[in-house]
Amino acid sequence: MGRSQELSEFQRGTVIGCHLCNKSSREISSLLNIPQSTVSCIIRTWKRLGTTATQPRSGRPRKLMERESITESITTDLRTSCGLQISSRTVCGEIHGMGFHGRAAASKPYITKCNAKCRMQWCKARRHWTLEQWRRVLWIPVKGTLNASAYQDILDNSMLQTLWEQFGAGPFLFQHDCAPVHKARSIKTWMTESGVDELDWPAQSPDLNPIEHLWDELEWRLRARPSRPTSVCDLTNVLLEEWSKIPINTLLNLADSLPRRVEAVIAAKGGLMSY
Known part of the structure; x- marks a missing residue:
């Protein structure tokens, strides 16, 4: 059974107020929707100690903060x-x-046999891609919950311009995962009409996507600032500022990590690897 919720000071005071108005424990329990045993305990504590404050409980006290x-x-x-x-x-x-480490068991998502097989096939098919080929993939950094309309706005207003600026008329591939919004009919139609070639992507494969490490980089930069943002507007401006400071070599190194990721998945027989 789960632990019951602690009553507020106001609720405990209300119990005593009802008691002083000659209400019985059963009546107070029914009126306030509080277990009768809890009502009786609050009244006994008040009579014995003259307070309704929660008393210290038994058990080992915590020696360290989180x-x-x-x-x-x-x-x-x-x-x-x-x-x-x-x-x-x-x-x-x-x-x-200095040699002090906190350890916790790693939590790894379960990959189905079918998806592991698809990951294996995907990696074997791209095992011999060159660094230049991987550098011509656009990894889109979209986070959060989006519907198809909002996602298409991002593609229209940001992605296309980036594609033409970075790759011109040359060949390129666009990567997005298997999220339902990415597979929506309207998005598929937009891709076809815009002449954008998609990189097929295996399900359950965030470990293959180098863009995930950019979020870690951005979080590190945010935490390294001497002061924290105090509003949503401030946070947005800070994130944009720190995003613009990420060196191009960081992006290239992430793109160049794909051959190693591919080999690691093959070695894991389609399972998760350490990236």
């Missing part, structure tokens, strides 16, 4: 006492460098 809270606390102390402009990520790196 890992992220500890890191944030250390970072804040260093910024305040030493005047250092450092990020929590830097602090984590130093802690790891």
Whole structure:
């Protein structure tokens, strides 16, 4: 059975108020939709201690804060006492460098046998692609929930211009995954009418997509800033600023990682690899 929700101070006070108005525990339970045993416990505590505050419970107390809270606390102390402009990520790196590591079992999504077979076939078919071929794939960085109309707006207003600027009239391939919105009939029609060739993509394959590492890079840059955004508008501007600062070599290195990713999937017989 799940743990019951803690009653608020107001709710406990209401129980005592009803009790002082000569309501029985059963009546209070029915009126406030609170278990009768809880009502009785609150009244007993109030009579014994003169308060409705939740009392300390038995059990081992926590010796450490959550890992992220500890890191944030250390970072804040260093910024305040030493005047250092450092990020929590830097602090984590130093802690790891001293040999301290937090470990948790890795959670890997299950890949069906059918999808593993498709991943294997996809990788074998592209095993001998050159770096130049991989660099002529446009990996679109779309995150969040979109419908077909919103996705088509992105393709119309951003993707086409990028394609022509980067590749001109030369051959290129456009990659997007197997999300339902990407397979919508209107999107398929748009691709055909716009003359865009798609790169077939196997299901359950985020580990093959180098764009996922760009999100990590962007998050690292955001956390490394001396102050956090305080509004949605501020966050948008900061993200655009940090996105524009990502070096072109970072993008090329990610594109150039595809041959290694392909080989890793083949070695894993279509299963997940470490990327």
